[in-house]
Amino acid sequence: MAILIDKSKRVLVQGITGREGRARTRLMRDYGTNVVAGCTPGKGGEDVEGVPVFNTVADAQRSAQESGAVVDISVIFVPARLVKDAAIEAIEAGVKLLLLVPDRVPMWDAMEIAAAAKDHGAAFIGPNTLGVLSPGEAVIGMIGGRAESAREWFKPGDVGVISRSGGMTSSCGYYLGRAGVGLSTLVHVGGDAVLGLRIPDVALMFENDPQTRAIVLFGEIGGSQEEDLARLIAEKKVTKPVIAYIGGKAAREGTRFSHAGAIIEGARGTHEGKVKALREAGATVVDGFGELPEAAVGVLSR
Amino acid sequence: MARLHEHHGKSLLARAGVAIPKGHVARTPAEAAHAARDIGGRVVLKIQAWTTGRAAMGGVAFADTPDAAEAAARKLLGMKVGAFPVEQVLVEEAVKIRDELFVSITIDDAARAPVMLLSLEGGSGIEERGADVHRLPMDVRAGLDSAALRRLLAESKIDKSMHEKLADAIERIAKLAKQVEARSLEVNPLVTTEDGRVIAADCRIAIDDYAVFRHPDLGIDIARELDHPPTDLERTAYRIEQADHRGTFYFAQLPVPDDAHDRAVGFHGAGGGGSMMSMDAVGRAGFAPANFTDTSGNPSAAKVYAAARIILAQPGIVGYFGSGSGVASQEQYHSAYGLAKAFLELGLDIPAVVRLGGNSEDRAVEILEDACRGLKASVKGFKKDDPPEKCAEAFAQLVKQNGAKAWKPRERRVPAFVGDTDADSFAIRFGGDWGGSVWIDVERCTPEITDLVVKHSGGVLKKDEQGFPTLAISKEEAASRDSEMIACEIECIRAGHPVVFVDLPITGLDSEASHGIAAAIEGGAATVNPEGHG
Numbered sequence: 001m002a003i004l005i006d007k008s009k010r011v012l013v014q015g016i017t018g019r020e021g022r023a024r025t026r027l028m029r030d031y032g033t034n035v036v037a038g039c040t041p042g043k044g045g046e047d048v049e050g051v052p053v054f055n056t057v058a059d060a061q062r063s064a065q066e067s068g069a070v071v072d073i074s075v076i077f078v079p080a081r082l083v084k085d086a087a088i089e090a091i092e093a094g095v096k097l098l099l100l101v102p103d104r105v106p107m108w109d110a111m112e113i114a115a116a117a118k119d120h121g122a123a124f125i126g127p128n129t130l131g132v133l134s135p136g137e138a139v140i141g142m143i144g145g146r147a148e149s150a151r152e153w154f155k156p157g158d159v160g161v162i163s164r165s166g167g168m169t170s171s172c173g174y175y176l177g178r179a180g181v182g183l184s185t186l187v188h189v190g191g192d193a194v195l196g197l198r199i200p201d202v203a204l205m206f207e208n209d210p211q212t213r214a215i216v217l218f219g220e221i222g223g224s225q226e227e228d229l230a231r232l233i234a235e236k237k238v239t240k241p242v243i244a245y246i247g248g249k250a251a252r253e254g255t256r257f258s259h260a261g262a263i264i265e266g267a268r269g270t271h272e273g274k275v276k277a278l279r280e281a282g283a284t285v286v287d288g289f290g291e292l293p294e295a296a297v298g299v300l301s302r
Numbered sequence: 303m304a305r306l307h308e309h310h311g312k313s314l315l316a317r318a319g320v321a322i323p324k325g326h327v328a329r330t331p332a333e334a335a336h337a338a339r340d341i342g343g344r345v346v347l348k349i350q351a352w353t354t355g356r357a358a359m360g361g362v363a364f365a366d367t368p369d370a371a372e373a374a375a376r377k378l379l380g381m382k383v384g385a386f387p388v389e390q391v392l393v394e395e396a397v398k399i400r401d402e403l404f405v406s407i408t409i410d411d412a413a414r415a416p417v418m419l420l421s422l423e424g425g426s427g428i429e430e431r432g433a434d435v436h437r438l439p440m441d442v443r444a445g446l447d448s449a450a451l452r453r454l455l456a457e458s459k460i461d462k463s464m465h466e467k468l469a470d471a472i473e474r475i476a477k478l479a480k481q482v483e484a485r486s487l488e489v490n491p492l493v494t495t496e497d498g499r500v501i502a503a504d505c506r507i508a509i510d511d512y513a514v515f516r517h518p519d520l521g522i523d524i525a526r527e528l529d530h531p532p533t534d535l536e537r538t539a540y541r542i543e544q545a546d547h548r549g550t551f552y553f554a555q556l557p558v559p560d561d562a563h564d565r566a567v568g569f570h571g572a573g574g575g576g577s578m579m580s581m582d583a584v585g586r587a588g589f590a591p592a593n594f595t596d597t598s599g600n601p602s603a604a605k606v607y608a609a610a611r612i613i614l615a616q617p618g619i620v621g622y623f624g625s626g627s628g629v630a631s632q633e634q635y636h637s638a639y640g641l642a643k644a645f646l647e648l649g650l651d652i653p654a655v656v657r658l659g660g661n662s663e664d665r666a667v668e669i670l671e672d673a674c675r676g677l678k679a680s681v682k683g684f685k686k687d688d689p690p691e692k693c694a695e696a697f698a699q700l701v702k703q704n705g706a707k708a709w710k711p712r713e714r715r716v717p718a719f720v721g722d723t724d725a726d727s728f729a730i731r732f733g734g735d736w737g738g739s740v741w742i743d744v745e746r747c748t749p750e751i752t753d754l755v756v757k758h759s760g761g762v763l764k765k766d767e768q769g770f771p772t773l774a775i776s777k778e779e780a781a782s783r784d785s786e787m788i789a790c791e792i793e794c795i796r797a798g799h800p801v802v803f804v805d806l807p808i809t810g811l812d813s814e815a816s817h818g819i820a821a822a823i824e825g826g827a828a829t830v831n832p833e834g835h836g
Binding site: 080081103104105106107108109110111112114115130142143144145146149153163164165166167168170171173174175178191193194195196198218220221223224225228245247248249250251252253254255256257258259260261262263265287288289290 | 352408409411412414415416441442443480483485486510511512513515516526527528529550552554556571572573574575576577578579581582583585586591594596598599626627628629630631632660661686687689690691692
């Protein structure tokens with residue numbers, strides 16, 4: 001069992017006729033994802049890579065229901081300023097999990113999406129996420145860039161990866177693989193300050209996933225996700241071993257480091273505070289990223 | 303800039319119906335005196351700078367007369383905050399305060415909703431005093447829970463006559479936060495005065511960088527959260543990012559500690575997390591990054607080139623360290639071409655270590671190292687199996703071998719055939735005010751060299767009947783094929799025939815009159831003659 005995505009999940013792509021949507025649909029299908037439909041207003045009736053395109057999410061949902069199924073996940077590749085409307089459309093059409101790929105989604109839009117998701121019992125990943133990949137199963141988003149790279153880099157196994165950085169999601173997966181560690185699922189929660197599924201939420205999913213034995217985390221300065229995970233570990237709600245690296249030791253207060261979420265605000269979100277909280281809770285925190293795979297191997301062999 | 307000065311924030315509050323002290327911004331002591339005269343009575347003068355604890359650093363002064371205000375302003379306007387001189391002071395009526403409240407709206411990432419922090423004992427140093435701060439969760443759509451707010455006020459020691467006025471002001475503040483899409487909005491203190499008014503005596507507002515596009519009225523020129531007003535280089539970089547949307551480009555300068563100037567590094571990351579991790583790795587090897595840069599999301603070669611040029615506009619750096627996540631899903635050779643072009647144009651003579659791990663990394667490393675083989679500098683590429691710590695060690699070795707020589711920014715080298723009437727050229731355009739042109743030294747194009755040029759042009763060029771390179775596509779299509787042409791330029795250099803040059807003058811770095819090319823492009827002129835060569 002992996003979390004969030006496997007090859008049985010039926011995936012819709014919103015913005016499928018755009019450059020990114022088209023390219024990533026190919027990647028997802030090449031890797032084994034069950035992409036059942038696409039959606040672009042005004043392009044209903046066309047097809048992309050053999051995937052039928054609908055005008056609205058509701059149309060796609062109806063078509064899926066006719067064959068006795070529902071859309072499980074919608075992957076959104078529309079321009080940032082249109083993400084809110086696209087996401088709310090999917091939520092209202094009954095899609096229970098969304099992946100919001102675009103960068104630069106305004107924060108107050110993300111909060112409105114969160115409110116709508118809460119009303120409808122839906123969840124979302126991102127914004128500003130590269131996606132989720134379960135090795136040997138399926139991928140949503142664009143982790144790996146090419147299906148053959150993704151197959152070469154990430155091997156199935158029993159470690160779950162959670163990262164706030166897209167590139168580092170791949171890096172963690174690749175370096176763990178090279179050290180002989182396989183993966184259950186890699187999750188890029190996104191680089192923004194307001195996210196759907198946060199690190200602690202995903203950690204709880206890994207906790208409940210029988211395939212996963214340990215969790216590798218790439219954290220960053222800013223926000224409180226790492227501190228919240230530390231609390232779950234301390235409260236024994238996350239009992240599987242956590243091996244973490246926190247980026248941004250050299251960062252300064254008040255300056256945003258690329259990611260919208262990577263900013264130390266006053267005393268909140270410091271590198272030191274996160275490392276301390278995780279270590280005190282019992283997680284393994286390495287000082288150099290290069291030490292991460294070895295630390296994971298060490299923890300798994302215990 | 304997504305952070306607003308106090309006076310700017312206050313003007314927004316006033317427009318939202320929250321009273322502010324009577325005041326004026328002054329840029330000179332004379333203006334301050336004038337402002338004090340207009341306000342009348344005792345005034346307070348406050349430096350306008352992005353910093354907390356202005357009072358503690360001597361950035362706040364009181365004056366009873368216009369003359370005293372002038373003298374105080376003279377002192378304040380001579381101050382520096384960090385490296386930045388104070389340019390404005392706010393001169394305001396000194397209000398007679400009765401109660402001080404702290405009102406702050408921030409984004410609660412765990413709740414995915416705004417939250418108001420409210421203390422009925424506001425004023426400076428609230429963090430240190432550990433005052434009683436109440437959390438009032440907000441609904442992103444419905445706003446503040448006004449019943450909860452009124453309950454808090456009812457339980458407070460504040461005179462009852464003020465409760466309704468305070469509640470109204472606080473609700474207006476909450477509405478303003480949503481309206482301007484603030485990432486944080488703090489009024490500290492919100493005061494009640496002895497004459498029964500409620501006034502926002504100070505404020506700090508930061509707008510969400512990603513929402514700035516919806517608020518042109520705020521006049522924010524750089525939508526970027528920094529801890530200092532943007533530098534000229536940061537402005538130059540921001541212009542390029544805005545002009546060219548292919549991939550992201552983030553550039554921020556960092557202060558190098560006084561004792562670390564012989565260890566200052568030009569830093570070029572790729573990907574937010576990978577950049578931060580790599581910056582930490584080079585920091586652990588004893589270096590001080592002079593800047594933070596991130597080009598990622600499949601950036602064009604031109605964007606990577608511009609980033610390298612901007613990084614290398616910083617004097618004193620002892621080396622160039624590039625590294626990202628190490629396992630990039632983007633094709634890395636575009637970056638290699640862009641870097642090689644910048645290094646060659648500038649005649650790099652400090653070491654460069656670039657970790658180009660990811661898709662097409664073998665090709666990327668070969669391009670970079672081979673193209674730069676004639677440079678005085680050691681240019682070394684690394685791949686995904688090389689951990690950042692190893693790259694940082696190799697970098698430290700190279701810097702040592704180079705005697706930690708400090709980089710001197712210099713003019714880029716432009717080949718003589720650029721601007722030559724016998725050469726061919728066509729324009730390339732990215733948007734905004736950034737663009738350039740491709741030049742081909744036709745005179746030196748033997749049929750064999752033409753074959754080379756055409757082969758590496760990615761379909762942009764073809765061989766004409768006389769055996770010279772010519773456009774294979776329309777000028778309009780060619781205008782966006784800068785990555786192919788940069789690749790072509792570098793491949794021709796590698797083959798020993800530097801007959802192609804992509805001229806990309808950067809406003810702010812290069813002299814405007816770069817061979818009169820900018821003007822030619824401005825008029826939309828593409829001087830290539832598709833029919834043949836004169």
